[in-house]
Amino acid sequence: MLYFKKQFSKYFFLFLCFILTCIASQSNAQGNLLLNDTAENVKQEPSWPNDTLGRRTPRGTVEGFIKAVSQEDYAKAALYLSIDSTLKRKQDRVLQAQGLQQLLDQKGNIFPYSMISDKEEGQQGDNLGENFDHIGDATVDKDKFEILLENTKGSDGGPIWLFSIQTIQRIPLQLDSVSSAPLLSKLAPKVLEENKWRGVPLAHWMAMLLIIIVAYLLALGITKAAIIVIPLFWHKARIEPVSGIITAFALPIRLYLAVWLFVIGSRQAGIYIIVRQRFSDITVVVLLVAVLLLIWQLVDFVSRYAERRLARHGNQAGVSAVLFLRRAAKIALVIMCVIMILSTFGFDVTTGLAALGIGGIALALGAQKTVENFVGSVTLIADQPVRVGDFCKVGDVVGTVEQIGMRSTRIRTLNRTIVTIPNGEFSSNMIENYAHRDRFWFHPTFGLRFETTPDQIRYLLVELRSVLYAHPKVDPSPARVRFVEIGSDSLKLEVFAYVHAVNFDQFLEIQEDLYLRMMDIITESGTGFAFPSQTLYLAKDHAPSPEKAEEIHEKVKKWREAGDMPIPAFNPDYIDDLKNTIPYPPEGSSVYKNDNSFKDEKS
The missing domain is CATH 3.30.70.100 (Alpha-Beta Plaits)
Structure with missing residues (x-):
């Protein structure tokens, strides 16, 4: 299961890179740089003539060996093994090929083809070095070891992948010492053991189909029992949303458990490695479908649950957004599932991803406004600055919100006209909502x-x-x-x-x-409101009083003679004498009557 997780992570990363490429594709410079880098990498890869046995890649070596043993051509199968210098006779290499097959049949396992590297350099980053690849496991005398492929150089200098010497040396030369007869050989009728199809007894093919049926029925019974038992011990499992989540997990877990039982059962029954490898990619596909089906059902449940709650609160815009996101997520899951299944069966999806990336660039550039409006609608739904029925002001538009859609929002103005504002522009404007003010x-x-x-x-x-x-x-x-x-x-x-x-x-x-x-x-009060006006007064001119002018003149003269003129600045001592000499609040006010602090200072 660990290898399945690695494979799933790899394909998910590829799909995520494709999505990010589409989003970031609005920058033509970045897109051109990416294409140039890809072209340079392609040019740097050396090309070697095809190996007639298909040993240029680890996957080709495993497929060639399985095909050779299925045809009982062990001399050809021996060519996929590294040469052990301790063996001098040619028939010993044939015995090694037969021993490796029997070891894999009874006590060994090879990873599905889709999990084995199809590159000339092999699997990188597996901590085994650049010349070794781990492609399976086997057990001899209760000692479990890794089956490794070794990268060697052919006569033309190109890479040739062979079963490593470390693996060959662990193969017992005495075939009967590998293990006792498997369970299937003990139970199957001789007629089914003697008659073969594609180099494998019919008993193994029939047993494989029987194991598939039994594994699924067991998984079905286990999951059904779990759904019945869990609510008995956990009361929350009887109500939403927990019950819906448990239901969403039921089918994917059933498929996952069925695959697990199938893999374990086929090994324990002693099914030949030839048959198991033919079904290996199918098990990977079922596991991938189980995981994607789980995500599908969770998306479906969460979206429907949110849709019901939004509809209960009358948020039709939120319902529209949920429906759109659910469709988009399901389409993405379908595309991702198709890409992963094609890659599992050996189809090259990199060219298709490149084409989708170029199409995504064109689509992103053409649908830029649409994407902007969609993001704006998501912002409106998430932040909810306005709701349907709110009286608000958006930019220069004042009116009542009538509908918040996925692309635009409609406002009924005071003139009873309808103004449609794209959500991208709507969310970027200053929004004043009058409906939610408290005073x-x-x-x-x-x-x-x-x-x-x-x-x-x-x-x-x-x-x-x-x-x-x-x-x-x-x-x-x-x-x-x-x-x-x-x-x-x-x-x-x-x-x-x-x-x-x-x-x-x-x-x-x-x-x-x-x-x-x-x-x-x-x-x-006896007064009135003023009007903007001008008043023209016609009156006899009264000259200023000469007595008051003379009085003020004498007062200023005394300031000069005494040196007390407070211009251009007041003396600090004079400022201190003036402080708090004006009563405030003014005398006669109710505040003044109740405020004794000023009276105390004055007294």
Whole structure:
């Protein structure tokens, strides 16, 4: 199973590289660099004439040896073995080939062909050195060892892969010493042992089919029993989502367990290595399908579970996104499954991946806006800055969201028109959502006539603030009215408060009530609102008082003579004398009456 995981990881990595290539393909420079590097690597690979026995690669050597022994051509099979200098007779090499076959039949195993390297340099990174490849295991006298292939040089200098001398030396020359007769040979009728098909007794082919059926039935029974027993001890397994996850795991685990039982059963029954190798790639395919089927069912379950929850909350945009992602994930799984199965059966998928990569480049460039809009829709669904029915402002568009689709969002404006905004642009704009505010801002500014006296302003500051404190829909913190500006055409009072309302219509009702009450107070004060105007005064000119001017002149003269002129800067001692001489809050205010700190300082 470890080798299956390695093979699956390899194909998954290839598929992931293909996807990343498609995504990153918008950069033409990077794409050209990748193609150039690939071309250079192809040019650097040396080419050797074909070996008539197919021994240029580890997989070719194993396939050639299995084919030779299936034809009972042990002289040819011996050519796949390294030459042991200790053996002088040719028939001893034939005996070695027969011994290796019997060893593999009874106490050995060779990896599926798809897990054996099909490259001239062999499997790299396996910690065995560049001249050795591990292609199976065997046991002699309870001693388990690795079956290795060795990379040697042929007469033309090209690589020739042979079963290594270390492996050959472990083969017993006495064939009967390998093991006792296998279970199948003891139970099978002689007629099935004597009649052969493709060099293998019929008993082995029939036993292989029987083991497949028994293994699947056993796996079926085990998984069915597990589904019944698990909820008895784990109550969460009876309810969603745990029950759905267990159901999703049932079929893939059944297939995985069936393959495992099949492999173990075929070895224990003593099925010939020729038959087992013919079924080896099929077991790998079943395992790959089991893993991909598990991912398929998990994707299906999770997406349907999310779809039901989103539909329950009325999030139709989320439902659309889930459906799209589910289809995309299933299509990717199908493509990945086809690539892995073709590669398992020996088809070269690198050319197809290169073609898909070029097609992906063209598709990515052509569908750039589509991808951008899809990413924008995913962002809208994940962050949820707006929902269907929200009143919002997106850029310069103000209105109610009617639909959030996979490509665009539709907004009903105040003019009752429909504005469709692509989701890529929608998610990149500044979005102001009015639907989720907790309070409404009440912030008018009243402009009073210039004839308004200071006492009238004081009266208005008190009474207008009293309205805010007294109103049940106004939040008292903060609620303020301030005299903020002496403008060019009015004296300005600013009101700042927050109003509690469930929606904008109710806020307009409360705002209307506040405006009317404040207008009544301004009318009662004896002043009124200012209008942008110009006033022309026609009056007799009054000359400045010469007595006051002389008085001020004498005061400034005394400052000069005494050296106390506070210009251009005040004396620090004079500043200290002036500190806190103005009463604040002013005398007569309620705050002043309750604040004893200033009175104590003054006394």
